[in-house]
Amino acid sequence: MAFRLASLEQPITTLDQAALYQQMASYGAAPWLALLPQQMAQGLDTQRHADLKGWARVLHKLPTITDAQIQLDQETVRIFHPDIDAGTRAKIAGLLKQLMPWRKGPFEVHQTLIDTEWRSDWKWQRLAPHIQPLQGRKVLDVGCGNGYHCWRMAGAGAQWVVGIDPSPRFYMQFQAIRHFIGDADAYRVHHIPVGLEALPPELACFDTCFSMGVLYHRPSPIDHLWQLKGTLRPGGELILETLVIDGDENQVLVPEGRYAKMPNVWFLPSVAALSLWLRKCGFTQVRCLDVSTTSVQEQRATEWMTYQSLQDFLDPADTSRTCEGLPAPKRAIFSAIRAS
Numbered sequence: 389m390a391f392r393l394a395s396l397e398q399p400i401t402t403l404d405q406a407a408l409y410q411q412m413a414s415y416g417a418a419p420w421l422a423l424l425p426q427q428m429a430q431g432l433d434t435q436r437h438a439d440l441k442g443w444a445r446v447l448h449k450l451p452t453i454t455d456a457q458i459q460l461d462q463e464t465v466r467i468f469h470p471d472i473d474a475g476t477r478a479k480i481a482g483l484l485k486q487l488m489p490w491r492k493g494p495f496e497v498h499q500t501l502i503d504t505e506w507r508s509d510w511k512w513q514r515l516a517p518h519i520q521p522l523q524g525r526k527v528l529d530v531g532c533g534n535g536y537h538c539w540r541m542a543g544a545g546a547q548w549v550v551g552i553d554p555s556p557r558f559y560m561q562f563q564a565i566r567h568f569i570g571d572a573d574a575y576r577v578h579h580i581p582v583g584l585e586a587l588p589p590e591l592a593c594f595d596t597c598f599s600m601g602v603l604y605h606r607p608s609p610i611d612h613l614w615q616l617k618g619t620l621r622p623g624g625e626l627i628l629e630t631l632v633i634d635g636d637e638n639q640v641l642v643p644e645g646r647y648a649k650m651p652n653v654w655f656l657p658s659v660a661a662l663s664l665w666l667r668k669c670g671f672t673q674v675r676c677l678d679v680s681t682t683s684v685q686e687q688r689a690t691e692w693m694t695y696q697s698l699q700d701f702l703d704p705a706d707t708s709r710t711c712e713g714l715p716a717p718k719r720a721i722f723s724a725i726r727a728s
């Protein structure tokens with residue numbers, strides 16, 4: 389059964405949704421299942437997202453290549469078949485370019501390297517050694533973008549990975565990669581085009597929940613922490629990554645205007661402040677796993693993302709400041725356990 393959206397001439401995805409339905413029912417997410425058809429229809433509404441029809445046409449043109457080798461446990465998510473001819477390679481590269489900008493990766497699809505704006509593998513490297521092993525776990529990735537980290541979670545042995553992100557472009561990029569990955573791995577990795585706020589409260593069914601790069605976009609960060617907690621079973625692990633500032637537990641930056649040219653940035657706490665927020669929201673064993681200043685090697689414009697990037701967001705005379713004169717982007721990763 390594929391979702392058929394009335395406004396599109398063909399189903400937007402070849403994904404067999406029966407697997408997702410069945411998994412949601414048997415993995416304790418039945419309350420979400422009830423909302424899913426409406427969420428998909430809204431998230432992929434061509435009236436609201438005019439580009440969707442064009443992206444859907446791109447997806448339908450992607451060639452089907454069976455028996456590819458899939459590599460999900462290395463820095464580049466790689467799909468490879470030894471017998472791809474030059475014409476097919478060029479066709480794939482041209483179609484994937486039509487889904488630009490590609491922000492999260494890297495991916496390699498039949499010898500086309502999608503050199504994305506972010507080296508998302510660096511973030512993964514920073515957290516992977518410190519988290520509870522994902523083997524056999526049910527995982528939610530909130531704000532998953534195009535799903536790069538979802539594939540890495542599957543590569544680390546997760547039983548079930550659900551990524552959510554309200555951006556329809558990233559949903560379509562996910563579907564393009566999924567198309568080439570094929571069914572064997574893809575049946576346990578899903579992308580749903582919604583924000584966290586749309587999930588039923590207290591699902592309490594995930595063993596691990598990731599929220600990376602989302603908290604600072606939320607006008608109400610404590611609500612975000614409550615909502616993340618509600619997705620986890622008691623004892624489940626939250627991995628939270630966000631922008632932070634230096635300072636003590638009462639230090640929080642609320643940029644009045646833009647931050648690094650982003651208009652939608654709300655709260656940048658210190659590590660101590662965010663640790664306190666997590667404890668206050670009912671998490672225990674709160675640990676800061678890493679603090680890193682983002683470099684222009686990690687976030688940069690490429691052939692696959694040709695707009696401005698970090699270098700353009702910093703003060704050229706003092707790269708410890710953003711162009712607005714605020715502290716330059718520094719990101720921290722936390723682990724916290726849902727107490728009860």
Ligand SMILES: Nc1ncnc2c1ncn2[C@@H]1O[C@H](C[S@+](CC[C@H]([NH3+])C(=O)[O-])CC(=O)[O-])[C@@H](O)[C@H]1O
Pocket residue numbers: 492508511530531532533534552553554555558582583584585599600601602605
């Ligand atoms: N309320 C929301 N609910 C869910 N997703 C949201 C919401 N609001 C925004 N997003 C989504 O959160 C993502 C944030 S990017 C991090 C990607 C990945 N996690 C990464 O860590 O590289 C930020 C960054 O560049 O770091 C975007 O894809 C938004 O559409």
